[in-house]
Amino acid sequence: MTVGFLMLVHGSLERASEVAVYWARAGCPVMIHVDARVPDDDVERFSNRLRQHPNIQFSARRDCHWGTWSIVGATLDGARRLLQLHPEVRHVFLTCGTSLPLRPVVELQSLLDANPDTDFVESVTTRDVSWTKGGLDHERFTLSFPFAWKGQRRAFDLWVKLQRRMGRRRRIPEGIEPHLGSQWWCLTRETLERIMSDPAGQSYARYFRRVWIPDESYFQTVVRLYARRLESRSLTLAKFDFQGKPHVFYDDHLDLLRGSDCFVARKIWPRASALYDHFLNASAGTGRRPDPAAIDRRFAKALEKRTRGRGGLYMQSRFPYPDWENGKSAAPYSVFEGFAALFEDWSDWLARLGTIRVHGHLYAPERADFADGQTEFAGALSDIASLRDYNPVAFLTNLVWSTRGERQCFSFGPSDNQEITTFVASDPNAHVSVISGAWLVPLWQSGLPPEEARQRAAELQATEALHLDILRRSATKARVRTWTLSEFLDAPGEVLRTVQGDLAPRPAPGLVPAPRMVDLSGFPDFLQELRNRGMLPHIAGDLGVMPQSGAPKPAAPRIAR
C-alpha cells in the first residue's frame, strides 16, 4: 500500500516536474492536472519530460478559476483516475505545483502506515475560523457565486450586493454542516470513493457548485459524513497573509523550513534554487512531529507590522492619520515646566534618578538645549532652532523614536516654541509636570527694567495660560500635573516626591539630597513691583503670604530615595 500524489499545476512547470519526478522516483504514483489556461506548447514540453516515468499520469485538463468549483472538479477527476489506475494507493495526497516536500517520502509513508484509516484534512466549522477574508464567511454558504472573483469582479460584487438586498438565502442541504479548512488534504481511498459514489453526494456537489471558494469547503464539509477517523490538520504547511494571499518561501527560509519538520510546504518561489536543491536531495529527516511554530511566529510578526506597525514611528511607508498611530510617540517622556527655574541643580538631580536623559529647554528660541550642551543629538537631530521649528512635532517624535530605552526629559516654558502643546496634550506617553508662574523667577533674576519686566510678564502669563488651557481639556491624554508657584512653595518636598515617584517608582533605600532651591530673597519685592505697575501674576497662585525679603527661605526639602 502506498500514497499517491495528486498535483494541481498552473504555472512554474519546470519546478512542478522536478517535484513530480522526486515523488515518482520514491515509488509513488503521481497524477497531474494542468490548468487548461497554460499554453499548449509549455504543457507539451512538460509532459514530454515526464513521459519516461511510468507512474506519472495526467488527468483531463480543465479551465481553473480561483474561487470556483472548477478546482474541485479537477481534483475529483484526478483523484478518480489515480484510484482507478493504481489499486495500491491507500492515501491520496493533494498538492500543487509550487509545493515542496521537506521530508523524505518514507517518513510520510510511515505516518500513513501507522494511521491507515485516518483522513488528514483541516476541517473547522465556520463559527470557529478567524482566517476568512473579505467579510464573506458564512455568506459563502448562503449566497450563490456564479461569477469568478478574479476576472469578473464587477459582476461578482454586483451579484453579492443584489442578493444581500433581496435578502436571499440559499438553503444548506439537509445533513451537512459547513466546514472550512486548508485546500491541501490527504484522504484515504475509502473516504474518497464514498464521497464520489454516494448518491446523496450528487446533491451536495450541486450545492457546492455555487459556493464561494469550494476548494476550501467541499471536501472539508463532506468528509465529516464519510471519514472513519479524521485528524483535523493539514500535512501541508501553507501560511496566508492578511489579504488571504499565500506567503512565499525563499532561499533564506531554508533553516526555518528545515526546523519545521513539516512534510510538504507551499508556496515556494520557483527561483528559490537553494530550497529545491536542498530538499529534493535531502537524504533523511528527523522523524520528529511537524512543528511550524517558528514559521508561525515569523509570519505573525509580519502581519503585526503590516497592520499595526511600530507605534510612534513616522516614515515613508507609515504615516498614519491622527489617532491611528497606535502610539503618538514611541516611548514615555517627561516635560518639566518651571522646575529648572526653581532649582540650581535640577538637571543633575533628575539625572540621578535612573536611566534618564535630561535636556534643557529643547524648544528655546535660540537653540535646542540638548543634554551636555551637545550640538547634535540622537538621530543626528540638530540644535539649530530654524531646523527644529520647521516641524517641531517631528523633532519630538524623532527624538523619542531614536532614544527608545532611555527616558527623555526636557524643560519647557512660555518662552519656548509653543507649537508642540497640542501634540503633547494628546500623547499618552507625555508626562507633564508644571509649576505655573515659575518663569517669574528667572524674569526677576534677569534684572530687566521694571516696565519691560512687566510687559514681558504679561506676555508670558498669557502664553502659559493658553498652554495650560490646552493641557486641561477633557480630550487630553497626557499625564498632567500642575502646581502653581505658590502651591509649590508651600510644600516643595511633596512636589519633588511626586515627580520622583513618576520617574523612579521603586526608589532605592536611603536618602538623596534634594536639589538646591534658588535663593528667593528679594523675589516678593519684585512681585509687588509688578502689581504696583498694574500686572497681576495670577498664574503663580496666591503669593500674598510670601515671606518678605530678609525672611528665612523655605527649608530645603529632603527626599527619601
Place this chain on the structure above:
Amino acid sequence: MSVFTSYRLRLRRKRFRLRALRRSRDLRPVADRTDRIASDDILLFATVRNEHVRLPYFLEYYRDLGVGHFLFVDNASDDGTRDYLAGVSDVSLWTARESYKRSRFGADWMNWLLRRYGHGHWTIAVDADEFLVYPFCDTRPLQALTDWLDASSIRSLGAMLVDMYPRGRIDQAPYRPGQNPLEITKWFDPGNYTISRNPEYGNLWIQGGPRARVFFADEPARAPALNKIPLVRWNRRFTYVSSTHSLLPRGLNRVYDEWGGEKMSGCLLHAKFLDHFIDKSREEVERRQHFGNSYEYRAYLDRIDAHPDLWCRWSERYEGWRQLERLGLMSTGNWA
C-alpha cells in the same frame, strides 16, 4: 477627491505625456538594443551627465540585483560617458544635446522612454548615484520582490533617498572607477527626517538628513525632497510628475499606510558626496540647469568651505538593509 480635481489631474497627466512626446524629439539613439529586452525583464532608466567614473559599479550593482536591460539618456557628457555606455551589451543609449532644464530636469525624456519601452515591465528610474536597497535584498533578487508585488497587486514601491557621506572632508578620499562608493560614503543620518502630505498628488514630502542639517539649516523649507518612488510596474498611461518624487495617476503615490500599519518600502542610498562633488557643484552652478537655477548647488558651494565635514557624533555607519529597517527608515511590511 472631487470630480473636478480628478479631471484637472487627468488633464495634467495628459499634458505631461504630450510634453514627453514633444521632448522626445531631443533624443537621438546612439545604441538601440531594445530588441534584446525580454518580456519579463526588469528595466532601468536613467539620465546621466558626466558620470563615466561612476557607471561601471552602477551597472554591476543593478545587474547583480536582477535588472535585465538599461536605458540611458546621455545629456551632453564630455567625459567619455557616451562611448562607454554605447559599448555595453545590455545598455540602450540615447543622447540629448538639448536643455536638461527644458526637459523638466530629464523627467520628460524619462517619461518618453518609459512610455515607449517600459509598458508592462517593472521599471526602475534612478540617478547614477542612487543605489536601491529593499527588504531581503541580500538574499532575494529583484524578481522575488516584483513577483511578490505582483501577487499583492501593488504597482509601485517607495524608496526614500538616504544621503550617504564620508567621515572627514568630502574630497579627502579619491573614488576609483568600479569601486563601491559606499566604501567611502559609509555614514548617514538615522533619524532627523520630517514628513508632510502633499494634498495635490497624495504623496508624502520628506526632507531632512545631512543636506538639511548642514546646507539648508537657515531655510529648511528649501531642503531637497527625499521621497522617491523608483520602482513601478509601468503602464503607458503613467507619468512621473517631478523627478521621481511623484507620479500620476495619484494612486501610484500611495506607497504609505494611513491606518497605523507599515507598507513595504526600500531606500535609495545616495552616494552623492564623493570627491568630485565640489567640482560638479561648481559646474552645475555655472550651467544653471537644475531646479531653481541650481539653488541647491549654490547652497552646497556656499557652505562646503565653512563646513566640509557632514559627519557628526550621531551619524550612523551603514551595515545593511536590516539596520535601515530597524531604524525605521524602511519597512519589510508583511513580506517575511
